[in-house]
Amino acid sequence: MIHVGIVDDHEIVRAGFRELINRETDIIVSFEAPSGDDTIKQLREVRCNVLLLDLSLRGENGVDVLRSVRQRFPDTQVLVLSSYPEDRYAMAMIRNGASGYLCKDCDGSELLRAIRTVASGRRYLSEAGMQLMAGQMLGEVTQAPHDALSERELQVFLRLAAGESVSEVSNHLNLSVKTVSTYRSRVLEKLDISSNAEMAVYALRHGLMTDGAPH
Structure with a gap:
């Protein structure tokens, strides 16, 4: 069973993710949190294999939360979810310890695939993210x-x-x-x-x- 934590400061967004995950037999929502502080508190108390982390939390940013989670809970994989496309943050987040990066408008099937992928210890990027990475490696896309x-x-x-x-x-x-x-x-x-x-x-x-x- 994959235990997932959902970190987003919008309740309706958390509810949408929860509804999607609750349909699965191998994934369960361990907790939901609206902030970084609540996230750290919950991680101390419950099991979490994969953390779905919004980058734009009210009053703080997901980069700070990512660092705290990596330092204190290294066994928890962090899948960053953002309203912004891959060319804004994806490469920076992956390089700084995120296990994956997805835009919030992705299909539900892709989100579930990403959760299972990072839970297994592998990295996950969307097709757009992989194209961006390939373009940078080949020199076709200039790194920001x-x-x-x-x-x-x-x-x-x-x-x-x-x-x-x-x-x-x-x-x-x-x-x-x-x-x-x-x-x-x-x-x-x-x-x-x-x-x-x-x-x-x-x-x-x-x-x-x-x-x-x-x-």
């Missing part, structure tokens, strides 16, 4: 600059782009101000930009956040 960011760099980038100060990022991520400043410098260099304002512009241009909120 943010795809080269490390997990920590991506966390810092998204928070700074959303308007947080270095000290606020330091508090949220439990890092020293000096460490955050170092990550900020690396982000600026990798994205070839020079300020936090340009980070926000970059994030908006690449569909990584809207109206100041990271997705």
Whole structure:
């Protein structure tokens, strides 16, 4: 039996996933959570083989939750679900520890296939994701600059782009101000930009956040 946790801040979305999964005989919903904190609490208490993780949780972002889950519960596979297409986040999420990436508008049959695939210890990408990866490997598709960011760099980038100060990022991520400043410098260099304002512009241009909120 595959035990699944559903993390999404919209109850109607969780209900849709739950209804789909409850039709299966080999998959069961262990818990549902609307936030990262609730997710960590539930993972301490119940069994979970696969975590369905929305990237755009209210008040936080899925990148932070992904890191926490990987550090504390390494046996739980994380399948990222997003409202945004693969070219926005898929490669970055896979490289930083997600077991799979799917858009929320995928067919139910594909979601179930993805759950079973990552539960077996393998990675899962949609056809669009695989085409993107193949294109990058063959040089036919240019890798987006943010795809080269490390997990920590991506966390810092998204928070700074959303308007947080270095000290606020330091508090949220439990890092020293000096460490955050170092990550900020690396982000600026990798994205070839020079300020936090340009980070926000970059994030908006690449569909990584809207109206100041990271997705």
